[in-house]
Amino acid sequence: MRFSAIGISHWKSEVSIRELFYLDNHRRELLDFHTRDIPGGILMLDTCNRTELYAFCDPDILISALCKSTNTDRKFFKEHGYIHVQDDAYDHLYEVGTGLDSQVLGDVQIIQQVKQAYKQAKKKGLSGEFHQLIQSVFRAHKRSRTETDFGKGTASVGFAATQLALEHFKDLSQVRILLVGAGKMGKVSAKNLISNGAEHISVVNRTIDRAKELASSFDIKAHAFSDLDEEIKKADLVITATGAKNPILHPHHFEGIEHHQLVLDLSVPRNVDPDVNNVNNVTLIDMDSIHEANQKAIEKRESSIPKIREIIDEEKSDFMNRVKRSRYLLPRIKEIEHRLSDITDSELDRVKHKMDEESYHQMEEVTRRIKKKIMAIHIDRIDKEFEKVQNEA
Known part of the structure; x- marks a missing residue:
């Protein structure tokens, strides 16, 4: 088929x-x-x-x-x-x-x-x-x-955010993550982060209903925009992805926070004032840095395409050969196994009433081992027949 x-x-x-x-x-x-x-x-x-x-x-x-x-x-x-x-x-x-x-x-x-x-x-x-x-x-x-x-390398903004987070924190299971924005990029980021082990994610959005909608999709926490300052102070990782035309996060949002924070600004125009990078304990990465990394990753991947196609051809050829082998061997092996079973079952039935139970079980075991060795000889023979047919084709 x-x-x-x-x-x-x-x-x-x-x-x-x-x-x-x-x-x-x-x-x-x-x-x-x-x-x-x-x-x-x-x-x-x-x-x-x-x-x-x-x-x-x-x-x-x-x-x-x-x-x-x-x-x-x-x-x-x-x-x-x-x-x-x-x-x-x-x-x-x-x-x-x-x-x-x-x-x-x-x-x-x-x-x-x-x-x-x-x-x-x-x-x-x-x-x-x-x-x-x-x-x-x-x-x-x-x-x-x-x-x-x-x-x-990373080759999309959503994947880039997750990879940068993994490179920075190594393990996301205990990282407190705040998503600012509940749009498409926030959704993609949440999905990627969760699939890579994140367990503590909150989302803040100007429209609380939209934040709740995203939160219910991924079993994360939703907060009103009025909670932004408080949620930033709790976070280890802040990811911004809103449609705001001007920065909504400024240095004062991060000042006085003693633990280190990674801030990923995934928006154009930028959501985060560049001066945030000057605040102690804060590392800010914006879209320019991400796009540069993405472009290098894409170029690397494109250069690998010919080799990938070689790998596909090799694996497909190996698969097709194994399928042909199975289709050639299995019917022949089944036929021989069926004939052997008929012979051995018939012979065992002939002597069953002449032997005690223990001797009969021993005879069955010896017969099974002989049958197995005969089958191995036939499988090897049929396998060689298949190779010959393939070489002649």
């Missing part, structure tokens, strides 16, 4: 289109129902930038299931989505898993999202071939990080 991948992502569709295919719990249940008969199982990958389905079946089956589950039209999907089959589908999964297909080149989060999707898929049942494929993708990702510079 051919391998297929269908999906919709940031490359072709804006968020207003992508959100129509978002898979909440109810839609996932519907999708489970509509894909229950697909042999080998299905992998559902759903992130803020993409909704994708992978399976060993005709792509039309996946399109139909997705559209039924999201109450969308097939024609509408084909206008905004994409379809990959066989080599293209394999390549796409490897590119997604390594971060080549991410909006942020080399995205550090995508592999965790693929692992989570795989974890859910395993619960519902995946074929051995599907397991081998995903493990191959994981190896490609690991090699892309260990053999190249693809994973080095």
